[in-house]
Structures are given as C-alpha cells and as structure tokens.
Amino acid sequence: MKTQGEIEAAIGEGISRFELEHMGRGPKDIRAHLLGDLLVVRLQGVLTAAEQHLVQALPADKGRDLLKQVRTHLLETARPLMESMIEGITGVKVVSLHHDISTVTGEELLLFTLASPPHYRATMKK
Numbered sequence: 001m002k003t004q005g006e007i008e009a010a011i012g013e014g015i016s017r018f019e020l021e022h023m024g025r026g027p028k029d030i031r032a033h034l035l036g037d038l039l040v041v042r043l044q045g046v047l048t049a050a051e052q053h054l055v056q057a058l059p060a061d062k063g064r065d066l067l068k069q070v071r072t073h074l075l076e077t078a079r080p081l082m083e084s085m086i087e088g089i090t091g092v093k094v095v096s097l098h099h100d101i102s103t104v105t106g107e108e109l110l111l112f113t114l115a116s117p118p119h120y121r122a123t124m125k126k
Contacts (some may be wrong), residue, residue: 001121007089008032014085015041015110020071022037028110034120037088039112047106055103057066065104071101083112090118 002010011032020026028045047055047067055063075082075097083094093115100109 001119003123004120006124007118009122010089011038011039011041011086012090015043015082018078018082018085019046019082021071022081023074031116034090036117037092037114039090039114041110041112043108043110045106046101046108047103051103052082054104067103068101072099075110086112086114090114092116092118 004087012030015032016026016030022045025044025046025048027043029043031042033040033042040080051067055067057109058066079097094112095115096113098111098113099109
C-alpha cells in the first residue's frame with residue numbers, strides 16, 4: 001500500500017505525462033493534493049507558445065474564452081484516459097472532474113471528486 005505522498009507523486013507524474021502527450025507540452029511545475037475524497041492538481045506553466053500568442057493577439061475576453069473552450073474540450077475528449085489513470089493510482093472511482101485555466105498566470109487546476117477517500121499507508125515519523 002502506498003503513502004499519501006506516493007499517491008500524490010504518482011498522480012503528478014501521470015498528469016504531467018498526459019499533458020505532454022495530449023496537449024503537446026508538459027507543465028513547468030505540478031502538485032497533487034489529496035483532501036479526503038477530493039484530488040486537487042495544480043499545474044503551472046502549461047500554456048504553449050501558440051496559446052500565449054493567441055491570447056495576446058485577440059481582445060482579452062475573447063482570447064481567454066476561446067482558450068478555455070479549447071482546453072475544456074480537449075480534456076473532456078481525453079477524460080476517460082485521465083479517469084482511468086487516477087482510478088489505477090488511487091484504487092477509487094472518479095465521480096466528477098472540474099477544470100479551469102488562467103490565461104494570465106498560465107496556471108491550470110484540475111479537481112477530481114472521488115467516490116471515497118483512497119486508502120493509504122501512514123508515513124513513519126522520524
């Protein structure tokens with residue numbers, strides 16, 4: 001049985017690999033946090049050069065909205081892959097996925113609701 005930190009690290013690696021393979025670019029930084037039956041994944045530095053140019057070239061609200069729509073559609077298309085990966089690591093079924101991205105900071109948040117909190121081994125305190 002894995003520790004909470006091992007589960008969070010494995011999720012970070014899996015999501016990073018997903019971003020690289022499906023979005024064309026991995027994040028500069030990624031952190032996963034298990035909070036009971038919630039899994040929060042924070043990715044920083046995810047915008048591709050093309051996405052950054054698109055956001056800068058269009059009026060602020062139009063560029064932002066277009067980028068969010070495209071990213072949401074791409075995630076929804078690949079959602080079964082992500083859910084399968086999360087379920088494989090946590091051993092718990094994914095109930096829902098929520099997503100948002102900032103065109104200003106290049107930060108992306110993924111929030112997975114799990115059917116129950118995953119079981120993990122307590123870490124040994126030194």
